[in-house]
Amino acid sequence: MKKLSAILAAGVIAVGAQAAVAATFGPTSPLPNSRTYTGSVTVQKDGLPYACSLTVNVKVNSASDVDVTVPSGNLGGGFPCGLISVTGNANVTYDGANWGITGLTIDPPLSAGTCTGRIKFTWGGNTANPRTIGLTNGFSDSSDPTGGNPCKMQGTLTSAGDNLTLTP
Numbered sequence: 001m002k003k004l005s006a007i008l009a010a011g012v013i014a015v016g017a018q019a020a021v022a023a024t025f026g027p028t029s030p031l032p033n034s035r036t037y038t039g040s041v042t043v044q045k046d047g048l049p050y051a052c053s054l055t056v057n058v059k060v061n062s063a064s065d066v067d068v069t070v071p072s073g074n075l076g077g078g079f080p081c082g083l084i085s086v087t088g089n090a091n092v093t094y095d096g097a098n099w100g101i102t103g104l105t106i107d108p109p110l111s112a113g114t115c116t117g118r119i120k121f122t123w124g125g126n127t128a129n130p131r132t133i134g135l136t137n138g139f140s141d142s143s144d145p146t147g148g149n150p151c152k153m154q155g156t157l158t159s160a161g162d163n164l165t166l167t168p
Contacts, residue, residue, distance in 0.1 A: 023094035041155030046111035052081035115151035
């Protein structure tokens, strides 16, 4: 999560901070309202891409506040996925054009540096099931704050039977 936070922060620095636009999250009863999203992702920084798995917990704290955490603190899958840490307590934001996750740090130990910043994603609808968080290579790239290569993450995280809503 630390590396994902770093990736997210770097993205904000590289692209320029954008003001958050009020977004609403639900359902708000009962609170906190937690959901787990999981899926296969391809992760790359510096070298080869790695096929990993990622699980995130999305917790609605209020109609204006959502937390995102990686419960294990690492990506899953074969070597070196389990060594790639993802730390931090992140938030979901909407900048007027795109959804994003801010506050996570991604630390791939086989690469130079970490990544932090805003990771943009596509939301798979408020009515469709399963709900999806789409990470598209290029769209979800986040920079290394020290000027190194960006971190790339691509894949889709899903949560079946979910009623989570994100409304810009």
